[in-house]
Amino acid sequence: MNFDFTPALTDWTALLSGAIVTIEVTVSALVLSCLLGLLIGIGRLNPDRKIAYGVCSVYLSCFRGTPLLVQLFIWFFGLPRFGILLPAFVCGVVGLGMYSASYVSEIVRGAIQSIDRGQMEAARSLGMSSRQAMLKIILPQAFIRMIPPLGNEFISLIKNSALVSLVTIHDLMHEGQKIISVSYRSLEIYLVIAVIYWIMTSVTTLILRRIELRMKAGGMVQ
Amino acid sequence: MTAPAMIKISRLHKSYGSNDVLKGVDLEVDLSQVVVVIGPSGSGKSTLLRCCNGLEVAQRGTIDICGQRLVSDGRLLAEKDLNKLRTQVGMVFQSFNLFPHLTVLENVTIGPRTLRGMHAAQAEDLARQLLAKVGLAEKADAMPASLSGGQKQRVAIARALAMEPQVMLFDEPTSALDPELVGEVLNVMKLLAKEGMTMMVVTHEMGFAREMADVVVVMDGGRVIEADVPDVIFKNPKEERTRSFLQAVLKKEG
Numbered sequence: 001m002n003f004d005f006t007p008a009l010t011d012w013t014a015l016l017s018g019a020i021v022t023i024e025v026t027v028s029a030l031v032l033s034c035l036l037g038l039l040i041g042i043g044r045l046n047p048d049r050k051i052a053y054g055v056c057s058v059y060l061s062c063f064r065g066t067p068l069l070v071q072l073f074i075w076f077f078g079l080p081r082f083g084i085l086l087p088a089f090v091c092g093v094v095g096l097g098m099y100s101a102s103y104v105s106e107i108v109r110g111a112i113q114s115i116d117r118g119q120m121e122a123a124r125s126l127g128m129s130s131r132q133a134m135l136k137i138i139l140p141q142a143f144i145r146m147i148p149p150l151g152n153e154f155i156s157l158i159k160n161s162a163l164v165s166l167v168t169i170h171d172l173m174h175e176g177q178k179i180i181s182v183s184y185r186s187l188e189i190y191l192v193i194a195v196i197y198w199i200m201t202s203v204t205t206l207i208l209r210r211i212e213l214r215m216k217a218g219g220m221v222q
Numbered sequence: 223m224t225a226p227a228m229i230k231i232s233r234l235h236k237s238y239g240s241n242d243v244l245k246g247v248d249l250e251v252d253l254s255q256v257v258v259v260i261g262p263s264g265s266g267k268s269t270l271l272r273c274c275n276g277l278e279v280a281q282r283g284t285i286d287i288c289g290q291r292l293v294s295d296g297r298l299l300a301e302k303d304l305n306k307l308r309t310q311v312g313m314v315f316q317s318f319n320l321f322p323h324l325t326v327l328e329n330v331t332i333g334p335r336t337l338r339g340m341h342a343a344q345a346e347d348l349a350r351q352l353l354a355k356v357g358l359a360e361k362a363d364a365m366p367a368s369l370s371g372g373q374k375q376r377v378a379i380a381r382a383l384a385m386e387p388q389v390m391l392f393d394e395p396t397s398a399l400d401p402e403l404v405g406e407v408l409n410v411m412k413l414l415a416k417e418g419m420t421m422m423v424v425t426h427e428m429g430f431a432r433e434m435a436d437v438v439v440v441m442d443g444g445r446v447i448e449a450d451v452p453d454v455i456f457k458n459p460k461e462e463r464t465r466s467f468l469q470a471v472l473k474k475e476g
Contacts, residue, residue, distance in 0.1 A: 116317075116319070118315060118317050118319035119319060119321065121277055121315070121319065122313075122315060122319035122320075122321070122378075123321075124277070124305075124308065125275055125277065125308055125311075125312075125313035125382075126308065126309065126332075126333040126336075126337060126381070126382075126385060127305045127306065127307075127308040127309035127333070127337045127385065128305065128336060128337065129301070129305050132336060132337075136332065136336060137321055140323050141321075141322065141323050144323070
């Protein structure tokens with residue numbers, strides 16, 4: 001069996017531009033996912049607020065309960081039927097972001113609920129409104145606890161982003177497949193792509209570890 | 223004519239499901255008075271205290287505090303007024319509840335800055351004064367996690383004082399402390415009492431009750447069974463239950 005990596009090497013600029021698109025899609029989706037996830041997570045804190053809780057629960061159930069690929073196809077192939085034509089990049093970011101937001105919302109809710117009840121009581125007993133207490137006391141502490149699970153979610157997002165190649169976004173996966181279609185060196189190209197994804201997730205892991213160590217050194221977590 | 227009571231609790235009832243915790247409590251705390259509430263665990267004394275700033279809502283009866291009706295038959299003051307009233311009622315918790323993401327100084331300044339519209343410099347001056355008062359001036363820049371329990375509780379007292387409250391509520395402030403750290407917290411409380419702070423204190427520290435209380439209130443089974451000056455309660459209680467409770471507690475203290 002002979003390996004031939006020359007197609008990957010000669011077309012390295014295509015793979016590089018694909019990798020950049022992958023990072024752009026992932027980071028944009030993460031921003032959307034965090035903002036939306038925060039809202040939905042907070043919406044599910046209090047079951048007594050029936051409307052907010054209900055809407056957020058339905059969201060969670062739908063977006064976590066169906067395959068990402070199906071959701072992406074609905075955005076890309078389904079919406080044009082209603083006259084809504086989103087650019088492929090937007091479809092990819094919205095699809096990935098809204099899917100991921102369902103997971104982030106549970107991270108947010110879990111982190112907030114893990115903060116000791118006494119913190120809210122102490123803030124309220126000073127005279128803070130529940131909104132002030134949430135913003136100044138609870139969320140800053142919850143954010144710190146969210147960082148490790150959010151890191152995991154970011155890594156999942158990097159890997160899941162390969163699916164956006166199927167809605168014509170020219171990401172790493174897409175560029176790789178283009179090279180395969182002319183060189184027929186599928187094993188080699190997929191191996192190279194895998195290594196590039198692995199580098200991206202590993203760098204993310206390293207950065208996260210640094211952040212966690214720094215938080216420990218700062219006494220912010222035990 | 224006497225001044226109206228700072229805290230006036232009338233026929234307060236509170237239950238969790240079928241479990242009656244308070245069964246008609248009457249209690250008054252006058253201006254500059256120190257009222258110490260004692261009693262066996264489960265007697266409802268912490269719940270009573272927590273009702274006094276609306277952390278718990280009593281289903282029946284009324285509480286008036288700082289001249290306002292806090293709760294009336296299960297209806298709590300409207301949110302906005304409640305928040306305003308709470309700025310006048312300081313609360314100290316058994317488990318300190320310092321904000322761990324803020325420095326000691328920020329723990330004390332966050333109240334006045336957020337709620338009294340105080341400027342940073344002014345709030346910091348106030349906070350440093352209060353930290354000096356509780357003996358922790360040099361800890362201003364420390365994080366709460368690096369403090370001992372006694373130091374944490376003293377910061378918590380400074381945090382409450384930063385709102386310049388009219389009344390202070392203490393919910394078993396020394397119960398979570400190692401024995402050798404109890405004294406430093408009680409000393410701060412004594413200082414406040416001597417300055418004329420109106421205080422309602424739930425505690426197991428009989429020494430503090432004997433020395434500092436104007437009135438000692440004994441609770442058992444969700445009721446006030448006896449309330450009198452410390453001399454009477456500790457030397458000549460009317461109620462058998464008071465006697466047996468004190469015997470049990472004082473024996474343990476040795």
